[in-house]
Amino acid sequence: MSAVPRLHVDHPLSEGQTVPLSQGQVHYLGNVLRLGAGAEVTLFNGHDGEWRARIAELAKRGGLLLAEVRLRAQVMPPDLWLVFAPIRKARLEVLVEKAVELGVARLVPVLTERTNAERVRPEKMEAHALEAAEQCGALFVPPVAPPARLGAVLDAWPEGRDLWFCDEALAGSGNVEPPREAGPGAVLIGPEGGFSSAERDQLAALPFARRIALGPRILRAETAALAALVLWQSLRGDWR
């Protein structure tokens, strides 16, 4: 199986549209994959669907693609945010990749009292989300919000968006049925060390926050996030 390379571009896509390549893409297509003019490439830009394109020119200093045929119509994810305290690198990469696959509209990294702030590198998360989208066939790359303190994010919370709040301290604490109301939503996952008790109190007092439980077993932060995203999509999102 020789796979056709799949690239995200920041450029409109339509029939006959020429699309310039970034330096990184020129290097990847020309030097890594050793492709040349005429080779097929699949393109997406997050709003015009997926396109079959061909390499029109490829030289050291730049390259041009030509979009030919739309292969798939654009599908946007539901209005679901993933709000998360960054975790260890390998697990964060799994989390970002799976969030792209499961369909998240926005990644919102937050700093909590127990977050290791050195882990918060939004440009790395953005690059990883883009790579995950290129590889898994996603049509949308969720933007990454600038990292902010959890308290500040909650203070500026947009009206009408509810927040599912998962906390590993609640594991096994009984049945908390996820709500099914329509409308924009968010899933919040704490850091590996859990929320502080002050943070837990703040969350419990918020009118838009709903505690949800994820069974009697201990889940890692990224597993809890994935499980909450799956439940949200099946109850509220576009898996219904």
Added chain:
Amino acid sequence: MSAVPRLHVDHPLSEGQTVPLSQGQVHYLGNVLRLGAGAEVTLFNGHDGEWRARIAELAKRGGLLLAEVRLRAQVMPPDLWLVFAPIRKARLEVLVEKAVELGVARLVPVLTERTNAERVRPEKMEAHALEAAEQCGALFVPPVAPPARLGAVLDAWPEGRDLWFCDEALAGSGNVEPPREAGPGAVLIGPEGGFSSAERDQLAALPFARRIALGPRILRAETAALAALVLWQSLRGDWR
């Protein structure tokens, strides 16, 4: 945070029970962690819950633990099997780890027409499930069935167990509501290359198999498996 080591043992656990260590555990506690007599260890065996224990003896040729207090009662997972065609190593490790966390009673590797058979190493899967359980606080380690051909597994399928069948070829093909009946179940995930059309026909004809859909986006094999396990637990398992 200096974590107390957590070990799985193949030995009954009760108050005052002495528990012999394997050579690997002797090496890990003595040489890697540099612990000695009196140090605390957490133990579980898959049926007697979780115990606080102490090292009673630790020498080159063997060691002995003494179980003191039960910390948590045993919780068994629901009767849910994960039937899966093995995928690439790093992704298989994520799948096995998450299956342990989400609560699976049995891991059933199957060979399909598009399975790379070299990937089927049940002893590696067993070791990885055990390590995942030790690390994530699970109380049960799902056993790994001997690998068999998918057709043979389906021919010998136990009565009364239904099978949720996920197929990436169905992505976006509309709403297939997961059934909510009680009773033992299984989730089947195909290989990275998908099921063959003969396999798809065989599955469609089985009275115990139910096709489920997982939204309009393409999911990798291990993501589809995790999503199906989450839905099963929330609709049929112990997350209700």
